[in-house]
Amino acid sequence: MATIYDVARLAGVSPKTVSRVLNRDAPVSSKTRTAVIQAMDTLGYVPSHAARSIKSNKSGLIGMITGAISNADEAAAPTGLPELFIVQGAQAVIEKSQKTLLISDTGGRLDRVPNLVRTFQEHRVEGILYVADYHKPLELTLPGQGVPKVLINCFDAVGTPAVVPDDEGGQYALTQAAIAQGHHRIAYLTLAPTLEATKLRMRGYRRALEEAGIGFDGALVQATDLYGTPGEHQLIWAAVDKFFDTDAPPTAICCGNDRLAMAVYGILRRRGIAVPEDVSVLGYDDHRLISETLFPALTTAELPYSAMGARAAQMLLTLLAQDAPSPSSLPNAPIKISGQIKTRASLIAPRQAAHGNVIHLKGRNEI
Amino acid sequence: MATIYDVARLAGVSPKTVSRVLNRDAPVSSKTRTAVIQAMDTLGYVPSHAARSIKSNKSGLIGMITGAISNADEAAAPTGLPELFIVQGAQAVIEKSQKTLLISDTGGRLDRVPNLVRTFQEHRVEGILYVADYHKPLELTLPGQGVPKVLINCFDAVGTPAVVPDDEGGQYALTQAAIAQGHHRIAYLTLAPTLEATKLRMRGYRRALEEAGIGFDGALVQATDLYGTPGEHQLIWAAVDKFFDTDAPPTAICCGNDRLAMAVYGILRRRGIAVPEDVSVLGYDDHRLISETLFPALTTAELPYSAMGARAAQMLLTLLAQDAPSPSSLPNAPIKISGQIKTRASLIAPRQAAHGNVIHLKGRNEI
DNA sequence: TGGTGTCATGACATCGGTGTCATGACCTGC
DNA sequence: GCAGGTCATGACACCGATGTCATGACACCA
Numbered sequence: 043m044a045t046i047y048d049v050a051r052l053a054g055v056s057p058k059t060v061s062r063v064l065n066r067d068a069p070v071s072s073k074t075r076t077a078v079i080q081a082m083d084t085l086g087y088v089p090s091h092a093a094r095s096i097k098s099n100k101s102g103l104i105g106m107i108t109g110a111i112s113n114a115d116e117a118a119a120p121t122g123l124p125e126l127f128i129v130q131g132a133q134a135v136i137e138k139s140q141k142t143l144l145i146s147d148t149g150g151r152l153d154r155v156p157n158l159v160r161t162f163q164e165h166r167v168e169g170i171l172y173v174a175d176y177h178k179p180l181e182l183t184l185p186g187q188g189v190p191k192v193l194i195n196c197f198d199a200v201g202t203p204a205v206v207p208d209d210e211g212g213q214y215a216l217t218q219a220a221i222a223q224g225h226h227r228i229a230y231l232t233l234a235p236t237l238e239a240t241k242l243r244m245r246g247y248r249r250a251l252e253e254a255g256i257g258f259d260g261a262l263v264q265a266t267d268l269y270g271t272p273g274e275h276q277l278i279w280a281a282v283d284k285f286f287d288t289d290a291p292p293t294a295i296c297c298g299n300d301r302l303a304m305a306v307y308g309i310l311r312r313r314g315i316a317v318p319e320d321v322s323v324l325g326y327d328d329h330r331l332i333s334e335t336l337f338p339a340l341t342t343a344e345l346p347y348s349a350m351g352a353r354a355a356q357m358l359l360t361l362l363a364q365d366a367p368s369p370s371s372l373p374n375a376p377i378k379i380s381g382q383i384k385t386r387a388s389l390i391a392p393r394q395a396a397h398g399n400v401i402h403l404k405g406r407n408e409i
Numbered sequence: 410m411a412t413i414y415d416v417a418r419l420a421g422v423s424p425k426t427v428s429r430v431l432n433r434d435a436p437v438s439s440k441t442r443t444a445v446i447q448a449m450d451t452l453g454y455v456p457s458h459a460a461r462s463i464k465s466n467k468s469g470l471i472g473m474i475t476g477a478i479s480n481a482d483e484a485a486a487p488t489g490l491p492e493l494f495i496v497q498g499a500q501a502v503i504e505k506s507q508k509t510l511l512i513s514d515t516g517g518r519l520d521r522v523p524n525l526v527r528t529f530q531e532h533r534v535e536g537i538l539y540v541a542d543y544h545k546p547l548e549l550t551l552p553g554q555g556v557p558k559v560l561i562n563c564f565d566a567v568g569t570p571a572v573v574p575d576d577e578g579g580q581y582a583l584t585q586a587a588i589a590q591g592h593h594r595i596a597y598l599t600l601a602p603t604l605e606a607t608k609l610r611m612r613g614y615r616r617a618l619e620e621a622g623i624g625f626d627g628a629l630v631q632a633t634d635l636y637g638t639p640g641e642h643q644l645i646w647a648a649v650d651k652f653f654d655t656d657a658p659p660t661a662i663c664c665g666n667d668r669l670a671m672a673v674y675g676i677l678r679r680r681g682i683a684v685p686e687d688v689s690v691l692g693y694d695d696h697r698l699i700s701e702t703l704f705p706a707l708t709t710a711e712l713p714y715s716a717m718g719a720r721a722a723q724m725l726l727t728l729l730a731q732d733a734p735s736p737s738s739l740p741n742a743p744i745k746i747s748g749q750i751k752t753r754a755s756l757i758a759p760r761q762a763a764h765g766n767v768i769h770l771k772g773r774n775e776i
Numbered sequence: 777t778g779g780t781g782t783c784a785t786g787a788c789a790t791c792g793g794t795g796t797c798a799t800g801a802c803c804t805g806c
Numbered sequence: 807g808c809a810g811g812t813c814a815t816g817a818c819a820c821c822g823a824t825g826t827c828a829t830g831a832c833a834c835c836a
Contacts, residue, residue, distance in 0.1 A: 043533065045792055056816045061794060071814060086554060088530040092459040093792035097821050111500050114493040126481040126493060133478050133514055142528065145512050147500055161509065163455040166410065187453060301702055308704025311678065335668055337675025412822055423786045428824060438784060460822035463791050
């Protein structure tokens, strides 16, 4: 690969003058400039990033640690939306900032993270974005002291800047949407109870019921915690059975994610229960491949991964822009990003009969 | 960030000795070594990749150009499987080779590619992997003369090394699988006819029929070319209508991809046609999120994206390993990668009645 | 005791750019 | 015609590593 010296020799000038043409940082006579440019493309010259960054002490690189690539096989993740959407949001922002994003995949193995950070440090990244595959507490201490970092989809106890989804708000709004359609018997088929998302969304679900004056019925909540395993489908069957083998079956079912909703569609069909005429179904994530392709299309809450990625990238760029290494201007608590409710054909008003059930239920609850 | 000089000063040795400790390329007394290591982690020293690569003239970087990130919203692509799987396969191989993969996203805009290549050249990448979003001829001339390249999912006319899916072989094997179950009336709901994949797969479909002595019936082939647009669903409805509003409806339907199959499931259900009892359904891609979650699970042909990525990465590494820049050892034609047939519940033998239909059909064809 | 060889270490140049400062050509005004 | 100023350009050092070669300490053997 040609160097600036080759160009200088060919153009009959000094390397410094070539540099001036490249950077337009000092006047160069137009005759000289032409000769230099001519020489540059005769040789196919491209300046070396390494040589520049060594002198300027700026790499222009942002590192991102994620499992999005090895997780392409998304069905393996406990929540359904691919991490890739987070990468997408962040990459779009970083690209506009004229910096280069360096993506490193963990292969799902946390023990590799220190090595990835080390590689980032060798490349002198200016900041690091750490992406978790689903909303959770950060499971390790990130090395790389002194490098600004922003966490995405996870959070730690020491106040590292973080961006997470507003799970409680999402499920709250989704439940409200069902209530607004007239539903009172709203079942909730959750993801594993230990998940951060499940805990927060359950709060949202209960709060929405409470505010509407609907009593909480534990029989309407079932958990599926074998996500992605062969036993999962049976578990979902069993949960649906429990919902419907009662006097007061639900008129709407909220599912922990869109994929779960997809499975529920198939099971309800086998049981001869029509969606949405007999029962409305609601998902979570707005994984459009599913929510828009299912028939009927799925009402769901958006898990705003792309927006989270974008927001985190902006935060990091802001951190880098302020010379002082003081993260004081940042809030201490994770930033929560809300998603929209996507209302589609799978949610309609319950049959009139459902109203009777509700009254029946209330009677039962008052015993 | 600390430099090798800082470490040397703190350890009371010369920078060169620190270098020797780092690279273990010359003997260092154990006393000195200990002092140096001590100094290194007191300072949190990490060697600069830039400084190293400038001297060695080796970057250890491989560039990859893809739209996988901005395409996360996969429904937009004319074929259903996310490009990300290609990235996954390639990244796994590159990582093992101790090189660093630099991923650049095109944002779906070809006019950005030259800039991406230029950035790669600034970083002195040793090779470039170019990934297309679906099987197609390469749509531009890649700049970056002199940098070894391998194309994935696309091909050019000048013999650039390339890796593509074996579309003909896949559809051939899939059709054979249906025939082996006793099907003779096999419909084919294709993707857009202009697609490389459609042309090749149609060949495979016809070849399988021919070899089984089954006449080709144009009425059993319908194309859907409004992929991802609002009109798409109506088009699929219309196609299914045509298949079934005849005397001799198909007993199996091959779909251009899994997503199309998913839509067909919904439509058949509305028409009261049971899958697989009344009609078997076959997909293409083995997009597991769909094929394994649909009920009944979908029989489909694997689109071997991950294997393609891995193979291409290996080819590139081989090219780099042989010092001579002669691509002579590589075949001139694109390498075709075959996928497996995944047999699942959506394909069973046709009802006995179907046999009658076949005879009926043959009669018709002979008129 | 001095010659020879091995071992550990350092001085110095170099990679490809860029910042700093110097230099020479040319123009301006008195 | 000469001081003073602007403009275009070059010489040189430096960034952080590493390759080459030199050097000094020490052990070994005759």
